[in-house]
Amino acid sequence: MGLISKIKDIDIMDLILSKLHGGLFRKVSTVFVGIFIIFSLIIFAFFSFQQLRYLKNSLINEGNSLVSALAINSKLGVLAGNELMLKKEATGFLYQPNVIGISIFDRDAALMSIKKKGKEHIAMRLASISDIKGRMKKGESPPFIYEDKRCIDIWAPVYVSVEFKDEEEMMLGIAPKKKRLVGWVELILDKSDILRKERLYTLYSLSLFILCIAWAYYLMRRASLKIVGPLDRMYKLVRGFSSVEEMHEIPVEKRHDEAGRLASAFNELVRRVKKREEEKERLERQLLNAQKLEAIGSLSSGIAHDFNNVLSSIMGGADMIKYHLQRGEEISLNTAEIILMSCVKAREMIGRLMTYTKGQEVEKRPLKLNDQVIMIKKLVAGIISDDIEVKLDITPDDPIVFANPTQIYQVLMNMVTNAQDAMPLGGSLKIGTKVVEISETEASKKASWINPGKYALISIEDTGIGMDEETKKRIFDPFFTTKEMDKGTGLGLHNSYSIIKEHDGFIDVISSPGKGTTFQIYLPIADVKEVVVDQEEEESLKDLPHGYGTILVADDDMFVRGFLKDLLTDFGYDVILATNGMDVMKKFKENIDKVDLLLLDIVMPYKHGRAIQDEIRHIKPEVKIIFMSGYPDYVLEEKGIFISDIEYLHKPIRSAFLIKKIQQAMNS
Amino acid sequence: MPHTRLINKHFCLFFFALFLFVAGDVLAFPLAIVVQGVMVRPYDEVFKGIKSSYGSNIDRIILYGYKGDLEQYVRQRQPSLLFAIGKWALSNLSSINDIPIIYLMVLNPDPSITRKRNIAGIEMLVPATRELFHIRRLIPAAKRVGVIYSPKHSRAIYRDISEAVKQYHMQIIGKEVVSAGDLPRAISSMAGSIDIFIMIPDITLITPDTLHFMALFFLKRSIPVVTFSEKYLKMGAFMAIYPDPYGIGVQAGGLAKKILQKRIRLPARLWPKKEIIKVNPRVLNNLGFYMQTGYRSGARARARVSSNGIDQ
Numbered sequence A: 001m002g003l004i005s006k007i008k009d010i011d012i013m014d015l016i017l018s019k020l021h022g023g024l025f026r027k028v029s030t031v032f033v034g035i036f037i038i039f040s041l042i043i044f045a046f047f048s049f050q051q052l053r054y055l056k057n058s059l060i061n062e063g064n065s066l067v068s069a070l071a072i073n074s075k076l077g078v079l080a081g082n083e084l085m086l087k088k089e090a091t092g093f094l095y096q097p098n099v100i101g102i103s104i105f106d107r108d109a110a111l112m113s114i115k116k117k118g119k120e121h122i123a124m125r126l127a128s129i130s131d132i133k134g135r136m137k138k139g140e141s142p143p144f145i146y147e148d149k150r151c152i153d154i155w156a157p158v159y160v161s162v163e164f165k166d167e168e169e170m171m172l173g174i175a176p177k178k179k180r181l182v183g184w185v186e187l188i189l190d191k192s193d194i195l196r197k198e199r200l201y202t203l204y205s206l207s208l209f210i211l212c213i214a215w216a217y218y219l220m221r222r223a224s225l226k227i228v229g230p231l232d233r234m235y236k237l238v239r240g241f242s243s244v245e246e247m248h249e250i251p252v253e254k255r256h257d258e259a260g261r262l263a264s265a266f267n268e269l270v271r272r273v274k275k276r277e278e279e280k281e282r283l284e285r286q287l288l289n290a291q292k293l294e295a296i297g298s299l300s301s302g303i304a305h306d307f308n309n310v311l312s313s314i315m316g317g318a319d320m321i322k323y324h325l326q327r328g329e330e331i332s333l334n335t336a337e338i339i340l341m342s343c344v345k346a347r348e349m350i351g352r353l354m355t356y357t358k359g360q361e362v363e364k365r366p367l368k369l370n371d372q373v374i375m376i377k378k379l380v381a382g383i384i385s386d387d388i389e390v391k392l393d394i395t396p397d398d399p400i401v402f403a404n405p406t407q408i409y410q411v412l413m414n415m416v417t418n419a420q421d422a423m424p425l426g427g428s429l430k431i432g433t434k435v436v437e438i439s440e441t442e443a444s445k446k447a448s449w450i451n452p453g454k455y456a457l458i459s460i461e462d463t464g465i466g467m468d469e470e471t472k473k474r475i476f477d478p479f480f481t482t483k484e485m486d487k488g489t490g491l492g493l494h495n496s497y498s499i500i501k502e503h504d505g506f507i508d509v510i511s512s513p514g515k516g517t518t519f520q521i522y523l524p525i526a527d528v529k530e531v532v533v534d535q536e537e538e539e540s541l542k543d544l545p546h547g548y549g550t551i552l553v554a555d556d557d558m559f560v561r562g563f564l565k566d567l568l569t570d571f572g573y574d575v576i577l578a579t580n581g582m583d584v585m586k587k588f589k590e591n592i593d594k595v596d597l598l599l600l601d602i603v604m605p606y607k608h609g610r611a612i613q614d615e616i617r618h619i620k621p622e623v624k625i626i627f628m629s630g631y632p633d634y635v636l637e638e639k640g641i642f643i644s645d646i647e648y649l650h651k652p653i654r655s656a657f658l659i660k661k662i663q664q665a666m667n668s
Numbered sequence B: 001m002p003h004t005r006l007i008n009k010h011f012c013l014f015f016f017a018l019f020l021f022v023a024g025d026v027l028a029f030p031l032a033i034v035v036q037g038v039m040v041r042p043y044d045e046v047f048k049g050i051k052s053s054y055g056s057n058i059d060r061i062i063l064y065g066y067k068g069d070l071e072q073y074v075r076q077r078q079p080s081l082l083f084a085i086g087k088w089a090l091s092n093l094s095s096i097n098d099i100p101i102i103y104l105m106v107l108n109p110d111p112s113i114t115r116k117r118n119i120a121g122i123e124m125l126v127p128a129t130r131e132l133f134h135i136r137r138l139i140p141a142a143k144r145v146g147v148i149y150s151p152k153h154s155r156a157i158y159r160d161i162s163e164a165v166k167q168y169h170m171q172i173i174g175k176e177v178v179s180a181g182d183l184p185r186a187i188s189s190m191a192g193s194i195d196i197f198i199m200i201p202d203i204t205l206i207t208p209d210t211l212h213f214m215a216l217f218f219l220k221r222s223i224p225v226v227t228f229s230e231k232y233l234k235m236g237a238f239m240a241i242y243p244d245p246y247g248i249g250v251q252a253g254g255l256a257k258k259i260l261q262k263r264i265r266l267p268a269r270l271w272p273k274k275e276i277i278k279v280n281p282r283v284l285n286n287l288g289f290y291m292q293t294g295y296r297s298g299a300r301a302r303a304r305v306s307s308n309g310i311d312q
Helices: A001-010 A011-073 A075-080 A085-096 A129-137 A167-174 A192-243 A258-326 A331-359 A369-383 A405-422 A440-446 A467-474 A492-502 A558-570 A580-591 A607-618 A633-638 A654-668 B002-027 B040-056 B070-077 B085-092 B128-138 B153-167 B180-190 B207-218 B244-262 B283-288
Strands: A099-106 A113-116 A146-148 A151-161 A179-190 A363-368 A388-393 A400-403 A427-438 A455-462 A506-511 A517-524 A550-554 A574-578 A594-601 A624-629 A649-650 B034-038 B058-060 B083-087 B099-108 B119-125 B144-149 B172-174 B197-198 B226-228 B238-245 B267-268 B275-279 B305-306 B307-312
Touching: A001 A075, A001 A506, A001 B226, A011 A075, A011 A085, A011 A099, A011 A146, A011 A151, A011 A179, A011 A192, A075 A085, A075 A099, A075 A113, A075 A151, A075 A179, A075 B180, A075 B207, A085 A099, A085 A113, A129 A146, A129 A151, A146 B305, A151 B207, A167 B085, A167 B099, A179 B070, A192 B207, A258 A331, A363 A369, A363 A405, A363 A440, A369 A405, A369 A427, A369 B153, A388 B085, A388 B180, A400 A405, A400 A517, A400 B085, A405 A427, A405 A455, A405 A492, A405 A517, A427 A440, A440 B197, A492 A517, A506 A594, A506 B197, A558 A574, A558 A594, A558 A633, A558 A654, A574 A580, A580 A594, A594 A654, A607 A624, A624 A654, A624 B226, B034 B070, B034 B085, B040 B244, B058 B070, B070 B085, B083 B085, B083 B244, B085 B099, B099 B153, B099 B244, B119 B244, B128 B197, B128 B275, B144 B153, B144 B180, B172 B180, B180 B207, B207 B226, B207 B283, B238 B244, B275 B283
Parallel strands: A388 A427, A550 A574, A550 A594, A594 A624, A624 A649, B034 B058, B034 B083, B083 B099, B099 B119, B119 B267, B144 B172, B144 B197, B197 B226, B226 B238
Antiparallel strands: A099 A113, A099 A179, A146 A151, A151 A179, A363 A400, A427 A455, A455 A517, A506 A517, B238 B275, B275 B305, B305 B307
16 A cells, blocks of 8 residues: 555646656657648649649640641642641641641731630730740740740741752752741640639549548557557556556567557566565555454453453352252242343453454454444443543434445454544544435535535544644544554554545544544445344244254363253253264264264363364265354364364354254254 | 693693683673762663673773772773763763763753764653653553653753653643752642643752652642652552663673774764563552553562563
């Protein structure tokens, strides 16, 4: 608990872990996606630009081809000045896609033919023949291209071959190399189609880009989870480690990278913390035992006081019986009743003492809280200082809670002890019970695990020195104590808090310096109407019929043996007595045919009751066996005697109850 | 002694062979020089023909790239005869008046040269009658012959064709044009009025562009075009009729012998004896014509046609 509490205290660790979880993933994803987006945008822009360039170049190439073809096809028309021929040529080219205008000029820049689609192409003309001539003079090669947002204007000169140099070349078909400029052709191309295609391609590219981003994000997420996964698991385990007190190692998956090494280091840390936790728990148990011994020590004086009183009653009653019997007088029933009541009282006292000293876990069961408080009041009456007045204020509602009586007893004793310590000069201690209703709003204010509903409230109110706010905040912390060294462990209230929390309840403390302290213990009301009462106390010998048969009684205590022989004989049974385990086996074998039932003390010299049972079952399986013991369960188990599968009678046993059990066994 | 007889026998055989070798040269025609303008295939064919006919006692000079003094060279070599292949070669030899010159592959030689008394030549054109003969045989349905000529350069040729057309009971549609620029209009005006078009070699009218235009124009209207050079078949002409260069060479070699033997008086001009007819098979198919019996099918086949028939 100590280390866990320390980790709890370090809020910064939570912060770091949360940053690690959210931050690293976010950073990785942001960087990855960011880089991808930048690259994608660059590629997208590059390809868009390339697409546009490609489309434009395609259009220009197409235009170049067309204008070259037009120049070739129209050269004779230009040479001959035949407008009809030119018109036909121009019309043919105008049918080509994207061509919106064609003009043909002679070498003197006179327009010979013009064809157009629509009316605006003239306005689109981007150059004149003088511009073209200027470019040709500079040595540029045709075709000459002009471009604006709407169209591309392409010009080409019209050449014809010069005549053959002589007949010889003509006859031989040796074409003259020189050409003669005879005119110009102009072709205007509409760019709207490529712009439309560009928009379409951009849309496709954009869709692809978005798809790529989504794909990249998916990949990034997978990759990031691969990296952050172990860290995330570590974070959750650390969280669990600090809250639930459960520690598990991180599955490292044979990774040797940074995440794997970190997880390995964490696992090493977990192993060490676990080891320390185990060591700490062992020390805590030892400390609790010491605390119990301390409590037993303080209790023993009170119990001794009560026990002496009980013994006084028993001894007095026995003296009276002996006296009357010696005088031949009748024995008073009242005297027997006094002895019996005293014995019951003594058994209760021992039971409480045993309960308190038990180390084993006792299950929760419906418990009348008023009875517990009354019992505490009785117990503390003997141990608390005389200058402290103990008052009881219990509710007539008689609340029943589902609780472990031992733990409740431990909590109440702890509270009372603390109250006594808080009143060194004496004062008043008031123990009370009440039933309260807790609303949803109040429940949320009290503690996270509290549900609204009915609660039983036990208040322990003292008039002691009280506490300041700082002390109040820390009283439930482990190892926190205001007592002197060697007088307090600092675990009492912490354990009380934990116990009540385990019962789905909580503890409030109201205190201020000089004005005393009130501990308010809230426990949820159990949903039961009545607590089942042990029937043992209700039986009476006079109501039981006599029986018959032979009973082998074994107990190492001669008084118990004597008492049992008298009792069983009075009720019609033949009794064979044995003093220890060996004696039991001997007597059983001697009377194997007679013995119907064995009444065995579990713990006896030489051989304990379970071992005897095993042997006898082999010899005579049908014989009945009833066990009894003065030891509690945990002592028997410590002695290596397993009693989980048998029922045994706890000493001291009421006679009527014993006879009834024997008769039930005989008849079964 | 038999050994000595054997040696004598071999010795005699050797001397006989040497005699034949030397006598071949000594008995061959005297040296002739062939002056060739450029190295083109038809001229080479002509040269081969001369050589096969005249013999090997021939020098050849290619003018293209020749940097020496041609006349000086000729004077030094003292040939008995000169052959001029092409107009360029003829003009370069025109200053020589004392050596017989036979010109070949010259379309319209300068009359001032051809009138000289040392000049003889073989025409570069197939006679119009022969041309019409082949046209008639190949395309009997063609009755109207279209011809475009210029008054300055090709009226004589037009006249020859007109005469030949009459012989074959055909009709000539002639258009006179002055320049190449007028050609498209003249050609356009012929559409629908002719069955076949004969292209006349006229330097003022024929350019690669006009040739191309003519071929395409007539092809569109399914009118076959007959041209004068194999080269123009590729431009879309239907048929080319032109003198066989090798045959011209052979003919020239024979003419040279006659001149040297004084069996012919100069000046003299002869028609080529053999011509080549080539047909463009694609155009043939496009026009829907079929080769007449007697002509070899397949355009790439080269038919040597003589005046009396086909000579493979």
